[in-house]
Amino acid sequence: MPDNNSPWGSKPGGGKGPNGNGGNSPWGNGPKPTRPQRPNRDNVIEGFKNRTRTGGGGNGGGNGQMPDFKIGPFGPVAIVLGALVVFLLSTMVYTVDQTERALVMRFGDYERTSGPGLHFKFPNPVETLYRQETEIIRKDDIGGNDTKSLMLTGDENIVDIDFTVLWRINNLADYYFEIDDPEVAVKAVAESAMREVIGKNELQKIITTDRLAITTAVRDLMQTTLDEYKAGVRVVEVQLQKADAPDQGGVVAAFRDVVDAAQERETSINQAIAKQNTIVPEARGEAAQILQDAEAYRDRVIAEAQGEAERFNKIYEEYAKAPQVTRQRLYLETIEEVYAPAEKVILDSEGGQGVVPYLPLNQLNGSPRTAGGQ
Structure with a gap:
């Protein structure tokens, strides 16, 4: 060879x-x-x-045939078994993100709910896994067409409503098992709750002042209904995007006039309140000042009256002790008060007999008199 x-x-x-x-x-x-x-x-x-x-030049010799390789004592069987073991181990370990929850089902039946982190389970197909993002906020816009937007109010008017519902999953097991299509159920409950709340309110208040109260009532009613259905959903917020009268026959323009009038009324009320807050304190201050002046005048008059009475009592006591002297003193004091502001001419009776006194009558008549001499 x-x-x-x-x-x-x-x-x-x-x-x-x-x-x-x-x-x-x-x-x-x-x-x-x-x-x-x-x-x-x-x-x-x-x-x-x-x-x-x-x-x-190995086992195949020179005849061009492939050599007979053998791996271990089992050959290809060991490879298949090893791959199967690796596959089973890979299905036993799983991780859940912070925004997710995972349902573990054993032979198709619900077993448990796993939170964020690293977890273990039995290999497939004994236990299967279903993941779902539960912490994200989902958004549903309801309205925008003639059939869902038009609603009947409590005063038998029609209002055009568009609103948005924000919700998230709070119980993944109920969300997955209790309702066939939770997203459709949320939209249906939202529309039903809005129609019920709108049917209990008047059109003018819906358009003007009660928008926040309506969204709060719709959110609470939705949450109550979804909890009864065990939908596993929490309603975060309801936002009223549009609340107008239907655009037919000039109704929108009329209600806009009503809204403008209501706003003008609010403006007038606010201006009146501001004026009231300015005038009332000033009036109260003036009233308090008048009261204080009156009290001061009263105290002064009373004090003067008491002083006069006390003076009279003192004079009376002195008069009782010496009546003649007291009368003479009172006479002199009265004469002094009377003649003090008047023009006076003093004549000396002992100046001479038969002498006619000269009196400047022109000067006396022409001199101005004081207020006390009138």
Whole structure:
């Protein structure tokens, strides 16, 4: 059997050369040179290809068949079993994000709810997993067309309503098992609750002043209804986007006039309140000042009256002790008060007899009199 492992290939004929090397000598058939030569690169590549085609001289020999590889004592069975074990282990470990919750079902029946973190379960198909984002806020816009927007009010008018519902999942098990289509149920409950609340209110208040009260009532009614259904949903907020009268026959323009009038009324009321807050304190201050002045006048008059009475009592006591002296004193004091502001001419009776006094009557008549001499 020729040696096919030579990097220089096999020589046709397979005979032995003169050097006994089967004719595969790299130096040809002549005598062996004194120093070896490097092999040709093309021969090396060709020898490598031949070796690959013949199976490398292993168990396949030179017949071109693939060798019989064996891995362990079980062969391919071990590979299949290992892959199965890895697959089962990969289905036993799972993680849940912060915004998610996971339902674990054992043979299709609900087993438990897993929160955020790393968890373990039985491998598939014993226990299966269902994940759902529960912490995100979902948004449903209701209205925008003739059938859902138009609602009947309590005073038998029609109002055009568009509103938005913000909600999230608070119980994933109820959300998944209790209702067939929770999102459709939330929209239906929202529309029903809005129609019920609108039917209990008047159109003017719905458009003007009671918008916040209406959204609060709708949210509470929705939450109560969804809790009865065990929907596993929490209503976060209801936002009233539009509340107008239907745009037919000039109704919108009329109600806008009503709204403007209501706003003007509120403005007038606010201005009146502001004026009241300015005038009333000033009036109260003036009234308090008048009362204080009156009290001061009263105290002064009373004090003067008490002083006069006390003076009279003192004079009376002195009069009782010396009536003649007291009368004379009172007479002199009265004369002093009466004649003090008047023009006076004093004549000396002892100045001389038979002398006619000169009185400047013109000067006396022409001199201005004081207020006390009138």
